[in-house]
Amino acid sequence: MSPRQLHLNGFLKGAGEYHAGWRVPGSPPDAGVSFPFLAEQVRRLEAATFDSVFLPDLLGVPDDPPEVGERVAWSNDTLEPTTVLAALTTLTRHIGLVATASTSYHQPYTIARIFASLDHLSRGRAGWNVVTSLNDAEARNFGLPAHLPHDVRYRRAEEFFDVVAGLWDSFDDGAVRADQATGAFFDPAGLHWLDHHGEFFDVAGPLNIRRPPQGRPVIAQAGSSGPGRALAARIADVVFTRALPLPDAQAYYASVKDQAAGFGRDPEHLLVLPELATVVAPTRAEAEDRFAAVRELLDPRVALADVQYWAGVDLSGLPPDAPLPPLPPGNNRSAGAQAEIYAQAERGGLTIGDLVRIVADGDGAIIGTPADVADHIEEYFTGGAADGFNVSFPWLPQTLIDFTELVVPELRRRGLFRSEYTGTTLRDHLGLPRPASRHAGD
Numbered sequence: 171m172s173p174r175q176l177h178l179n180g181f182l183k184g185a186g187e188y189h190a191g192w193r194v195p196g197s198p199p200d201a202g203v204s205f206p207f208l209a210e211q212v213r214r215l216e217a218a219t220f221d222s223v224f225l226p227d228l229l230g231v232p233d234d235p236p237e238v239g240e241r242v243a244w245s246n247d248t249l250e251p252t253t254v255l256a257a258l259t260t261l262t263r264h265i266g267l268v269a270t271a272s273t274s275y276h277q278p279y280t281i282a283r284i285f286a287s288l289d290h291l292s293r294g295r296a297g298w299n300v301v302t303s304l305n306d307a308e309a310r311n312f313g314l315p316a317h318l319p320h321d322v323r324y325r326r327a328e329e330f331f332d333v334v335a336g337l338w339d340s341f342d343d344g345a346v347r348a349d350q351a352t353g354a355f356f357d358p359a360g361l362h363w364l365d366h367h368g369e370f371f372d373v374a375g376p377l378n379i380r381r382p383p384q385g386r387p388v389i390a391q392a393g394s395s396g397p398g399r400a401l402a403a404r405i406a407d408v409v410f411t412r413a414l415p416l417p418d419a420q421a422y423y424a425s426v427k428d429q430a431a432g433f434g435r436d437p438e439h440l441l442v443l444p445e446l447a448t449v450v451a452p453t454r455a456e457a458e459d460r461f462a463a464v465r466e467l468l469d470p471r472v473a474l475a476d477v478q479y480w481a482g483v484d485l486s487g488l489p490p491d492a493p494l495p496p497l498p499p500g501n502n503r504s505a506g507a508q509a510e511i512y513a514q515a516e517r518g519g520l521t522i523g524d525l526v527r528i529v530a531d532g533d534g535a536i537i538g539t540p541a542d543v544a545d546h547i548e549e550y551f552t553g554g555a556a557d558g559f560n561v562s563f564p565w566l567p568q569t570l571i572d573f574t575e576l577v578v579p580e581l582r583r584r585g586l587f588r589s590e591y592t593g594t595t596l597r598d599h600l601g602l603p604r605p606a607s608r609h610a611g612d
């Protein structure tokens with residue numbers, strides 16, 4: 171058996187993940203909406219044999235103060251990701267194509283149809299990042315005054331997923347025969363109505379598409395609150411996590427795999443991919459210089475707004491040397507991100523100013539040589555903290571080019587990463603079995 175191999179997903183976000191990435195000289199002014207620009211990045215990731223590319227999504231413009239909002243690129247100007255994936259299916263042959271879609275503000279029949287379609291269009295390379303969404307601005311675009319309460323949105327997410335998965339099993343594998351001689355297009359014994367009636371949804375089914383090539387498109391999940399982890403442990407093939415210190419990442423890894431086993435799953439079929447941002451250059455000094463030049467471009471108010479957004483508290487009027495304020499009652503933000511930031515602040519005795527500096531300094535980005543980055547990856551991968559990484563790129567295209575040209579060869583030299591694709595579907599790349607239909611034993 172070949173040694174365990176890393177899984178790498180490329181996380182693409184407009185002009186890059188770092189808030190000032192769009193201001194880097196040479197960054198295309200239309201990076202968020204330019205298909206040629208995005209396709210070029212995806213081609214590079216495919217040439218570097220990444221497992222997949224992932225496009226995040228929001229359903230509205232967050233409520234930042236105007237002096238911050240006007241300085242932010244991605245959340246103001248971004249393409250709808252499943253539309254982009256559809257276009258990418260025609261330009262790529264191997265790489266998996268993963269997009270976010272919200273369970274809080276969509277309907278399951280629509281999402282089942284979109285991702286089944288993407289799986290057919292891509293011949294088995296589609297993945298869905300199941301999110302519960304993040305803020306009130308999104309809710310207001312769907313007829314609600316505020317984001318659904320945390321427990322409600324996770325109950326809805328659980329039911330939403332079950333409906334979607336049920337719809338994907340509408341037709342048994344092979345039930346559509348298109349038998350021209352008899353005139354029977356499909357075998358009626360192989361068709362299943364869902365007939366779902368639950369707390370949030372009533373869906374009759376069946377889905378008007380034969381079973382997706384992967385049986386079920388790959389499921390990614392990134393919520394890290396208690397209910398978020400429980401959902402991931404039950405349904406996810408891949409979990410995206412925030413970048414965490416090694417002991418926290420190990421604890422998360424062990425706990426989510428245990429939880430998956432508790433659902434009767436093989437823990438090896440749940441892959442944990444922490445986020446990893448890098449600025450790489452042949453020497454450490456060069457990498458630090460490159461980052462320092464881009465850091466200059468970041469408005470500190472944008473970094474403060476980032477801390478405020480993920481901590482989920484109002485920091486306006488508080489001095490930089492103050493600690494984070496106590497959480498107000500009824501707070502309804504990303505509970506996982508919030509808990510991680512509060513724990514980080516508590517552990518390090520960090521003030522608001524410290525937290526802002528951490529964001530401005532790249533929020534855990536590894537800034538160094540290819541060997542520095544490969545050492546970090548290897549430590550997490552062999553240390554029970556990761557099955558691979560969700561690689562984000564502070565500014566594009568340079569940090570992506572550097573990762574693929576400098577880090578990937580180093581990972582291959584260490585025998586940690588493939589040098590060619592051996593399968594055809596995203597499940598093949600991830601080493602995951604194709605799920606049987608729930609009706610297979612009927």
Ligand SMILES: Cc1cc2nc3c(=O)[nH]c(=O)nc-3n(C[C@H](O)[C@H](O)[C@H](O)COP(=O)(O)O)c2cc1C
Nearest residue numbers: 226227270302303392393394395398410504505506
């Ligand atoms: C790497 C990563 C990517 C994410 N991408 C998205 C996204 O595209 N859209 C979104 O609404 N939430 C996204 N999230 C947020 C979560 O999926 C989740 O819905 C949110 O954190 C709330 O869940 P929680 O309360 O369980 O933490 C992402 C989180 C992480 C760590």
